[in-house]
Amino acid sequence: MRSHYCGLVDETLIGQTVTLCGWADTRRDHGGVIFIDLRDHEGIVQTVVEPDNAAAFKVAESVRYEFCLRIIGKVRARPDKQVNDRVRTGKIEVLVDTIEVLNAAAPLPFMLDDNVGEDARLRYRYLDIRRPDMQRKMRMRTRLVSTLRRYLDTRGFQDIETPILTKATPEGARDYLVPSRVHPGEFYALPQSPQLFKQILMMAGMDRYYQIARCFRDEDLRADRQPEFTQLDMEFAFVGERDVQDFVEAMIREVFKDVVGVSLDETFPRLTYAEAMRRYGSDKPDLRIDLELVDVADAVKTCDFKVFTGPANDPGGRVAALRVPGGAELTRKQLDDYGLYVQKYGAKGLAWIRIDDLDKGREGLTSPIVKFLGEDAVKGIFDLVGAQTGDVIFFGAGPYKTVSDFLGALRLKVARDLGRVAEGWKPLWVVDFPMFEYDFDAKRYVALHHPFTAPKVDDVSDLVANAAISVSRGYDMVLNGNEIGGGSIRIHRPEMQSTVFDLLGIGKEEAEAKFGFLLDALKYGAPPHGGIAFGIDRIAALMAGTESIRDVIAFPKTASAQDLMTAAPSQVPEPQLQELHVRVVKPKAD
Template sequence: MLPRTQCGDFRVMHIGQTVRLNGWVQTNRDHGGVTFLDVRDRSGLVQIVVHPDTPEIHKLAHAMRQQDVIEVVGEVIARSDATVNGSIPTGEIEVKASDIVVLNSSETPPFLVEDDCDTSEQIRLEYRYLDLRRPKMQKFMELRHRVTHAARNYLDSQKFLEIETPILNKSTPEGARDYLVPSRVYPGSFYALPQSPQIFKQLLMVAGMDRYYQIARCFRDEDLRADRQPEFTQVDLELSFVDQEDVMAVAEGLLRAMFDAGVGIRLPEEFPRITYNDAMARYGLDRPDVRFGLEHVDVTELMKKVEFKVFREPADNGGLIKVMRVPNGGEQLSRKQIDDYTKFVSIYGARGLAWIKVNDLSDLPGGLQSPIVKFLPEDVLSELLHACGAANGDILFFGAGDTKIVNDALGHLRVKLGHDLNLIAENDHRFVWVVDFPMFAWNEDEKRPEALHHPFTAPREDELHKLESDPLNICSQAYDLVWNGTEIGGGSIRIHSPEVQSRVFKTLGISDEEANEKFGFLVKALKYGAPPHGGLAFGLDRVLALMAGVDSIRDVIAFPKTQKAADPMSEAPGEVSEEQLKELGLRKRRILQES
């Protein structure tokens, strides 16, 4: 039997050869008695021509339907100059069929299996095996393969060991909810699916493995969000005897390899760093998009000079007042657009959006247009305009109030304006490390500090003395990598001292008993010569979605769940039998739904 040749591999050098190919019928066309079939497999598409001088084959070809699976034997011939198709790689040739076998016939698909299908995502997910036949989706899966392959090759070259960590773990609820798995052997006990391999990769460092990596499956039972998945994939790594810069250097090399293999983009040799405080001050968000300006200026102290209540009250009471200058915005933005932006910031808790249009800097206050100008003295206006570098034609937007609300509102407004005003160049890829995150945040509900990342993150050594006395003003050795305003990964130097880990637990309000119950095996391991270590994880699905230029990570996952954490194809999650529940020592309880 002839060896199979993939459909997309045929070129002019194959002319005159007899070949065998397999694939799915994409289209069937009759041109004056001659039948043309477009046949596709993963490699691409090739045209098959069937002439009436082979009646049986011609009759069979004429009856073909879309997505029938066939085998074709025939001769590769050149297309005439008039029929060359320059839009496909095989467009200079076609295969003149001498034999066709139907391997399997197909029912009429619920949607056209082609890139330009306009069916709903729900239907696409229900028939995911058909959706994945579309060339675009197959390219996404090939991208995923290339990127993960490059990641493995790079990490292998850096002497990492690929080690699998357990899927069935003990529940340690410190963040999102765990997915629980009941144990049949230990009735009443449960395993938990891993939210990350965090504790086990630290144990591998204690075990002397030195450099670990894993393409790790992780599970989080999170509240429903637009683009999150209950199961997802991380490129996960951990290293011993390193500091923060060592880990970031390895991560940068890893990303360079992934981007080169995935999309052919050459990344810079070193990514810039910005502190968390600087990011919040300049951009309002801890994942800044640094492709454009519109940086914020803090004018809180200046506004202590005014009587205008909207500004004066937060200035005097620990709040924040920021201004963002939009160059030429006064000339570009209509009053309706400004009103729309006012509605937009309300999503983030802002009560309004003050603004000033700068028409003529030489005429104060007459050259300024705004409802609030009359409340601001001329000397304050002059200082304000100088502080933000205002020019004629600009518009200034203000945020005033609670610090978090101001940063959220003005930070997201900055991103929206960057897109709305076309301030972002195409194919501009900017990476930035955000470092020196706070170690703790205040949990208002529980009236205690909580770990901003996780409780195993090490504090900065020069601030360790403040752990008990001033925990909210300690910086951690944590770092996040941001790509064009999206956090794609992060990590930290870990605590390797059992004494420091115990102090951090106490600061978090975790008693010795609770720490032993949740993390006892890690705390015990730290007592047996744990090396200094740190690591990082990239969200592979998110990185791939950004590489592919798609809005949803579902497009780069072979079998994703919906936004409601369900699978329309397999109908998971599903009911289980009473017998299965009985074996597990479980029984159903009716949950009353509020009407």
């Protein structure tokens, strides 16, 4: 139907006849000459309909916003005064010979260049994606996926699909369940990840596997979560941590270079989980921000401020400071607002000292807590953090993880508010994650990553004796404060896997019922293996420069897991439920 794309018509085609298809971006009537800017995914070209072409002019008069058109005409140079250097087609225009309305458009619910709310964008997603910026984002995602495939296909990886209808296994979130019609009362689960299948493939001798995999998790949503999402899943046989890390690090460098022209660091720095939490209060630190947490417990152990002395003398406590250069410009209201902000992350309050003039001693300080701190304590804190005039110092005191979490969140917010986030790209590896976390409500350990991650130790008795402080062979790749990939070396010996299940409170019978096929496979010469999964949605969002992964997913769900365009989820007719042996029980009113 067309000979050229609208956005690719240029002065090399002057004098030639072209056939174009697209949408009417604008229609302008200038003294009897009608201009129609025709748009497709490559861009916009100006077309001109002159009144002496009566048939075409009559059709052009009827054209409205977003009419779908086919135009045949001759390319000509624009007059010098009408050249538009802002667009690729700005030196030419198309003199229309014929114009055909392929489909008229009803008045749109919003203009495509309007800044409309997300609900409207998702309800009319077919219009939203028509926007040039959304076209750019979606096509960038396509280039990302195709580049990843090319990279892996040429390096011996096998692209293998794994089941969508599978067995429910605990992997950290609720499963989406699918009732079986032919097995009454039984259910499939949609996979949270292909984790167990890719391990089985290593045991089957496939050596190197990858898949652009759809994954499903029934969990509370936010901007960077969706109930169904896409990840690049990878697994390698006969590898250690550095084998996996070095390979995928090179892959990510090449992909960013090819897709967006970004050169990432030649070698990604490595931080242990413990160091990341100590310095940044996060296991996915944004290294573009030059602010760090400093432990000051030694300076306040004997002061009169019990809020500090308790955690400072508690082996499980932490007293840390966050020095913000230039923070003295913050108003009292802004400081109080930060106190409210950190409460969302478990803080009971936020202490601070504003240094108006360091040379004036206490008279140069503004703070609700300095009166409780002796001279030695204040001097000790200032020495540890490197305090200067014009700084504000925020403090956290309490359980180690709570303090790390809320000061880590504060670090990000203050940096954004004060413009302290540097430009560029800062990747890193975070390694040596704890093997377990203790769930005090359930009174048992839970896996920090998943139950199939190998510990650093090979001896089962060593793991059992030191479970509380055991370190895993897990690793995450972080970019600009976002975890873009996570993986580990897996357990490949059945006795170690059974021990980990036992430590997680998964008894022998439960383990056999849920993971019997894995335990069986481990008995038959399972090789050492490991892998990683990358979040395609998150990487695409970073490349596209958007905060929300919904901007790079064609048909995403809302924060309440609804599809506004198709009105899913929806009720199912009773006969269909009966076929599936399912009965809906409405929740009782409170």
